[in-house]
Amino acid sequence: MNTCKSIQHALIMAAGRGNRMRPLTDIFPKAMLPFKEDTLIGNSLKMLRDCVLHIHVTVGYKRAMLSQYLMETGVDSILNTEGHGNAWWIQNTLMNYLDEPVLVLTTDNVTELDIDFLNREYIEADSPPCMLVPVKPIPMIEGDYIYHNKGVVLEIQRSLPKDIYCSGIQVLNPARVSSMIKEINDFKDVWDNLILKHQLRVSSIYPKVWFSIDTLEQLVNFSKPENHLSPLGQVTANQIEKTQS
Numbered sequence: 001m002n003t004c005k006s007i008q009h010a011l012i013m014a015a016g017r018g019n020r021m022r023p024l025t026d027i028f029p030k031a032m033l034p035f036k037e038d039t040l041i042g043n044s045l046k047m048l049r050d051c052v053l054h055i056h057v058t059v060g061y062k063r064a065m066l067s068q069y070l071m072e073t074g075v076d077s078i079l080n081t082e083g084h085g086n087a088w089w090i091q092n093t094l095m096n097y098l099d100e101p102v103l104v105l106t107t108d109n110v111t112e113l114d115i116d117f118l119n120r121e122y123i124e125a126d127s128p129p130c131m132l133v134p135v136k137p138i139p140m141i142e143g144d145y146i147y148h149n150k151g152v153v154l155e156i157q158r159s160l161p162k163d164i165y166c167s168g169i170q171v172l173n174p175a176r177v178s179s180m181i182k183e184i185n186d187f188k189d190v191w192d193n194l195i196l197k198h199q200l201r202v203s204s205i206y207p208k209v210w211f212s213i214d215t216l217e218q219l220v221n222f223s224k225p226e227n228h229l230s231p232l233g234q235v236t237a238n239q240i241e242k243t244q245s
Helices: 038-047 063-075 113-124 174-180 187-197 214-223 237-242
Strands: 011-012 054-059 077-082 100-105 109-111 130-135 145-148 152-157 165-172 200-202 210-212
Touching: 038 054, 038 063, 038 109, 054 063, 063 077, 109 165, 113 130, 113 165, 130 187, 145 165, 152 187, 165 174, 165 210, 174 187, 187 200, 200 237
Parallel strands: 011 054, 011 100, 054 077, 130 200
Antiparallel strands: 100 165, 109 210, 130 165, 145 152, 152 200
């Protein structure tokens, strides 16, 4: 009988500079850009609070501003990863000792959270060190394509299109990943090492609406009535203009 714990921890990666969102990110960290009458990360926090007990966030660029916002909003821990890769936190913070599944999201994910699906898929994959959660490619969004054989990932690359790619959503066990890899900095380190060990898995295609906001144009276009990619809330062009002024 599989005794895998259900997912009780989530981590939002919010340390990046968001260069493609300039000039807004010259003033604010990407995570704090206005979205859905809140902010990008505020929207994620609201979603996560209904599903997990503990929320952690990585900060880097404009970390003082974002950390103040997070302390006022309320999270369990804030991890300073400035100057390091996006997976450095796995091995170099207290998360290293967490021997249970952690839901990992990027701050630009716009989706509906299906924690039951994630729990079920992770258990059915035999609770691997890391499980990628794929989505079907969307033409306007770049992504890393996933090649796999019966759920075991064989390759991740961008040059040859495939029917699924990385969503920015993962479920991983920090203690197990850390014990299997000598030195971790970026998720490429994690994935490449786990692929060699046949320990990187991929779930079924995520069943909920998904979108990733990576540019200012996408942020603005997401509010247009003719954009039917998602029934989720909208950010208005007026909010963007107000922030720019």
